[in-house]
Amino acid sequence: MAAPAIAVESTVQAWEARRASASFWSDAWWRLRHDPTTMVAIAVLVTLVVLALAADLLADNLFHWSFSRQDLAQTYRKPTFDDPAFWFGADNLGRSQIVRLLYGARVSLFVGFFGAAILMTLGVAMGVTAGYFRGKWDDFVVWLVSTLNSIPQFFLFLIIGFIFRLDALSLSIFLGGLGWFGTCNLARGQTFSLSEREYVTAARTIGASNVRIMFRHIFPNVVPLLIVIAMIDVGGLILTESALSFLGFGIQAPQPSWGNMLSDAPQFYFRGAHLIYFPGILISVTVLCAYLIGDGLRDALDPRLRGSIGGGVRRRA
Numbered sequence: 001m002a003a004p005a006i007a008v009e010s011t012v013q014a015w016e017a018r019r020a021s022a023s024f025w026s027d028a029w030w031r032l033r034h035d036p037t038t039m040v041a042i043a044v045l046v047t048l049v050v051l052a053l054a055a056d057l058l059a060d061n062l063f064h065w066s067f068s069r070q071d072l073a074q075t076y077r078k079p080t081f082d083d084p085a086f087w088f089g090a091d092n093l094g095r096s097q098i099v100r101l102l103y104g105a106r107v108s109l110f111v112g113f114f115g116a117a118i119l120m121t122l123g124v125a126m127g128v129t130a131g132y133f134r135g136k137w138d139d140f141v142v143w144l145v146s147t148l149n150s151i152p153q154f155f156l157f158l159i160i161g162f163i164f165r166l167d168a169l170s171l172s173i174f175l176g177g178l179g180w181f182g183t184c185n186l187a188r189g190q191t192f193s194l195s196e197r198e199y200v201t202a203a204r205t206i207g208a209s210n211v212r213i214m215f216r217h218i219f220p221n222v223v224p225l226l227i228v229i230a231m232i233d234v235g236g237l238i239l240t241e242s243a244l245s246f247l248g249f250g251i252q253a254p255q256p257s258w259g260n261m262l263s264d265a266p267q268f269y270f271r272g273a274h275l276i277y278f279p280g281i282l283i284s285v286t287v288l289c290a291y292l293i294g295d296g297l298r299d300a301l302d303p304r305l306r307g308s309i310g311g312g313v314r315r316r317a
Helices: 002-021 024-033 036-053 055-063 097-133 135-149 153-163 168-177 181-194 198-205 210-247 265-271 274-300
Strands: none
Touching (some): 036 055, 097 274, 181 210
16 A cells, blocks of 8 residues: 555646646646636637637628618517527517627627737836836825725716717727726735845846836736736726617617626516526626636646646645
8 A cells, every 4th residue: 555655646646746847837837727617617708719710600601690680570589599690589679699699799898908918018108117116106106096986987887978988999908907906906915015126136236227127027026916907907908898788878770789788687587588688698708717717827827836737726734
């Protein structure tokens, strides 16, 4: 019995040595690949993105129905397999629900990812520079974040949506431009800690410029945390867009989004419940996948788990 135990322990030690010698990113990718929940979430989200990008191709060649085409004879048609265009039924104007869901995915996912990119760019730029330079610039950034954070953001979005007719691009810019405050605070706090490290002091000693120090020594060490926050923000932005469009202040008809497809949900409930189920399920699944990916990335990028087997820290007696 002792020999098999020794062999297993030797194998585990060999794996630990191999993982410890790997680079940070290869080690993170190894742990991510061995997290089935995160990989399933990535596969589902990638599938939704591919379907959204292929909406024109599928509408023309498979469903033979555009997102704006109406047929009043098909009003509130139930889901059926007789016609591909009505696999998910038809809405109150006889439009194909599955085709509108594909084009709605394009809008909702674009708002989530592009809005998160704007949010992260502004938040990282403001937070890293404030935490590194400090002084008056840091005081200004803190004042700006505190002031804008005191404004109820959702009501501000409602006012903007009432004044302007928003499309996917303009809504993404507004959501990203007014949602970077939390990211800024996180980046600023991380920069405070990193700017006191020995390698940053050594870089200053040999005459490295401030820009080089921020880009080569501070920013790469902030990236792992920000990747996690970015995926969580994608889910949050999709929910915000859906809520605004549901209330009529986001993406406007006839351009479909998952949110505005639910705008008449109360009247759909009794006449065509399928018009509520499918957009609601897609919103829930997409946001859940974004959060699961963020949680998986947090575990994969956690430096405390570096070199561990299966993502967990082995305890030694």
